[in-house]
Amino acid sequence: MRRRGSLGKGLQAGDHELLNVRRKGAYGRIRYMPGIQKRPEKDETSVKEEEEILIRPVFFVRQTSIIVLLMESIKFLYTNAGRDRTVMDLLEQTVLERNIDILAVTEPNKNRVGTQGWITDKDKDVALRFCNGRMKFNGKGGGNGFAWARCGDIYIYTCYFSPNKEQEAFEIFLRSVDRDIRERTPEKILIVGDFNAKSPTWGAPRADLRGNSIEEWIAEKDLNVVNNGKPTFERNGSVSHIDITLCSRNLRDKITNWDVDEEENLSLHKNILFEVSRSKPRYGILRTGRGFGWHFNTPLLERAKEKLAESFNRIIPSTMTLEEFQRVLTDVCEATFPKRIKRRGRSAKYWWNDEIAEKRRVCIRLRREVTRTAKRRSQEDVDLKREEYKQGRRQLKQMILKAKEKCWKGLLDELNENVWGDAYKIAVKRVGGRQPPQIDERKRMEIAKSLFPEAANITWTKRRCTAEEVPPFGTEELQRAVDKY
Template sequence: MTGHRTFSGYCKGKTRVTRKPEEEQLNLGRAKLAHDVGWHDSVSQGVDLMVVSEPNVKICSKEGWILDKKKDVAVRVCNRNLEVAEVKPKKGYIRLVLPDLHVYAVYISPNVSFTYFKRTLDEIFECVEQNPEKSIIMGDINAKSQTWGSPIIDERREYVDEWLSQLGWVAANNGDHTFERGSSKTHIDVTLTSESVFRRIRDWTVQHSNPYTYHGNIGIDIKTARGSRTEPQPIRKILRADHFRLALQDYNWEDTTDIYRALLNLFNASIIEENGASNKWPYWWNENIDDQRKKYNRLRRIYSRLREKDTTQVTNLKEEMRVLRRNLRKSIRRSKREHWKTLLDELDDDIWGEGYRIATRHLAAGKLSYQLPTKKRRRIIKELFPTTTESLGSAQRIRDDPEPFTEQELLQAVASMKIRKAPGPDGLTVEALKIASQTGILAQSLGKTTASIVKIGEIFPTGFILHVTPPLDVMSVIFPRPCIEIESKTPTAEDIIPENVEMSGDLEVLGKG
């Protein structure tokens, strides 16, 4: 990753670092709908890291989120390829250590005493002093200063300015207001950083596009030390079913010795590739919701230009915007209910479908949503899997050769497979297998070769081979599981299988080279 895109906000905001080299800050005010719309913005824009001030605690208590000890700031790493060396939740802020950037997500309430404000700010800046040239603070500290463009000042700004002066830091704000409620505009969402990080900031913008929060979305484009990175254009592969079906019918299967290779070649010849972005919307977002959101933003821009004028048009715009917000809220809730009902209905037909994936995702709530540095991963693996010179035990032959598959079993296996499942490494899809199963010649040829596929394992000349006998399904027939070569200077079965392994009938030692 060569750049960070962050989305951040304060008081009621959120921060995020995206797959594109940009950072953004949001303020969501704990509102669930504000969180939903903000999450859509993050997903659709390919955000790497989200930092939310005053988050919706119920949502952020789920898997993937990191909350500070007071639950006033939440962080979500959306890009699993993003390396995060350290995450430290504290009271009122969270510290994240990225390869060349230390991010501090902060929130300090406007209702706390000035003594508490100074104590919290001292703790943050004392931590920043450990590595000030690589650090950036993003959040809502509820302080107003001309340093970041506020036309009014308060008691807190002087203490913040003292720390900035001591560290030689600057504010990255471009002077635009970050909070807007009626005719009131304030600059309370700030981005503070060192001169070196500030020179890497290529853009800093504010967009007031979330109907359910008064705070704007702050976008920060930061160039990292690794240089610029180009985002690969997504490729969509489409199977021309009619072309593939005709190719299967015209192929000479009687003289074919390698059925799998022939099938794969015909499949690849029937594939066309198209450029196009994949759907990055949340599951409940649809075109109707998107159109309502765009219409609201269009009216909001008109309202912003005309609100200084006390006219009937401004009053009508306010009423129309209120109606649109209400309709958008209803559309989001209706879409979520419909998707939930569909999910429950599908459970009767497919218990291993989307419902199963959601349940297992919740069971794996402790799984890291980001990538650890390479050195740390190697250290963990070395501790978990220490090297040893102990003997591996003994092996034994388990069972006789299995019965070959029948043609009917193959057809039933293909019919039971569900489409739109991810293909294997060769790219052969379930749709292609279903089309292939409709050709009687192909099914008959597969049935003839089943026995040899099940029985034969390739023998390498350098060691022992373990052959994993395929289960009774068509995928194993078309793609026999590869043999596993284990090189050994003393080719004995004891070198291959541990003594404490219980033989279940799936492993068979075929011989040595």
């Protein structure tokens, strides 16, 4: 890896290094790069010049590398799965469709979260998973009803408390979570979970005992409620606000796009989606020929500089906002550089098909019809629409289970024909990895004979004997037989 000082060769004094990165969840910033160029000295006659320098970009390419400054956001998905495996299946599909980085689940299917990659509590009432392979956690743990993981400088907690337990047990649960947080003394805290508590603070019409307890705890810990007031739970036409998102005060401005998703997930709880911006900018090197955006190449740089200069001649740089500058730089790159081909990852689970996708859209439409009918029609019409919606959900579940069973049978059939096929790759967790070595039939026989050598033939002879020739059964032999048991 190059040292930062070696990247600045070729820059002129006073030039400002800036590159805009067009990527989902990332944006550029106007910033001086420490160690690459020095900030111009201030004096009374050069204040205006300095303002222009702060906004003037310089494209810099050296050895097919580009310095970039990334501000990334982390995409979260949370829901309560109700122990249903089909809910977990749809969650995994949503993770792929929405490019989710971190998945948090309360009441997950215990068999599904017992595999590697999940962070759970002792009873598997809550689970966390980092879905982005590039994102690593640097610490994890949990207690009764909660689990946590550390991502950078953010401690992420997932909590669940059963509605069937008493208020005294809820107070003990809150104290255990509070004790665990104090042991770690985190600067930034993010808490998502199903507390089965109600309060107007997060949208409920009235507060219950648990809601009052959480309100006091929120005030004590100086936390903020992120919920926007939308209900997170729906059953037979009644809605509740029992899933809560909390964060520390210094993290509130970094949480954006918090919303209750209307996508069908086969759970009584709705999916909650939001994003968290990274707290610190990350400097990196963008290699040409890989990654995202455009192909930056040296022959086109001069043309890009000319187009950029023309744009700045029409607009006063000192009055431009970051968004305006970003738009100008994007237009120049679009007009000058060829687009980089984006490599798409997996966008669907192995069992997903068009019929299931269409059925999910039908379920969403039926649920909206229930909501509209409840406002305008009689109770009989509402019950009829609600029954249609329930039937659609049952059919969607059956379609998912049948699709998975069909894929499983197809995998078994392929195993009989090709030992080194997908079944082998799944067994050794090498899906998409290297292909097995190609061995001819003669070599296979040699390997098999070396692993399983043929034993010498033994000829057994039969001989008739009389009762007198058989030795009597004694007490010692009986005792040895008893000792074996």
